[in-house]
Every structure is written in C-alpha cells, then in structure tokens.
Amino acid sequence: MAKRVPCSFLLLLALLLCGCEPGTHSSNGFRLPDGNIQKGKAAFVAHRCHTCHQVANSDLPKPTVQPPVPVILGGVVERPVTDGYLVTSIIYPSYQLAPYPQDQITAHGESRMPHFSDTMTVQELTDIVAFLQSQYVIRRTLPDAGIR
Secondary structure, eight states: OOOOHHHHHHHHHHHHHHHHHHOOOOOOTTOOOHHHOOHHHHHHHTTGGGGGGGEOOOOOOOOOOSSOOOOOOOOOEOOOOOOOOOHHHHHOTTTSOOSOHHHHHTTTTTEESSOOOOSSOEEEEHHHHHHHHHTTTOOOOOOOOOOO
C-alpha cells in the first residue's frame, strides 16, 4: 500500500518552488568574470572615483569633493558585499541610496554620483569591482563559548 503525502506538504513545496523563480531583476545567477585588482585600482583613479570616495586601507589620495561624500568603500563588513551590488551602485547609483544623510549624498533627489554606464567599459567595471572586493574584510564572529 502506497503512503499518502499530506496535501499541506505538497502545498508548502509548491509555494517554496514558486518563490525560487528568479524575476527579471533578480541577481540570481549573476557572476562577473575575475577582474584584475591593479587595473581596477588604476581605473578607479582614471574615472576619478577617488575624488569622492575614500577606500579603507588603501594608499589612494584623500577625497577632495565638497561637500564631502561620507560613503567609505572597503573595510570590515558583517556580510559579503556582492558583485551585483557594486555593479549596480556604479552604473545606477540612484537605485539604492546608501544609509547616510540624504543632503550629503543626493542632489535634486538623485545620487550625487554620476552614472558610468556610458563612459566605463565592461572590463573597467569588472576590474574596479575586483579592486573594491579586495578591500573588504568580512568580520568573522566566534561562537559564544560561554566564557564571561
């Protein structure tokens, strides 16, 4: 005699499978090829990104833009910064504004950062993302051992 599968289980399985369907704007499956960190650093400077953004633990010149942009790239983070997030931030900076005071990062309701989709090659974008990724350090938290 065959076992019957509860309908609630089948319904739950169907809902889970439907939720996994990537939409047209999903980052599911997004993957950049490996970039060149040194070329990315050079492209970061060539596109004058360093005039607005400080990169933690780098030897780049300090930003000069006024008023200053408080967005610091690189450094210690709690979870990985995805390639998709960095690419989107570069080519469509107004999509998701960083959690900083809006008067410091926006002008007329848009990001102060220019759009680079018309001026940057895909290779430069890939290399800049590789450079920026190399500047992030994920904080590793140790499990609580109960020692006080």
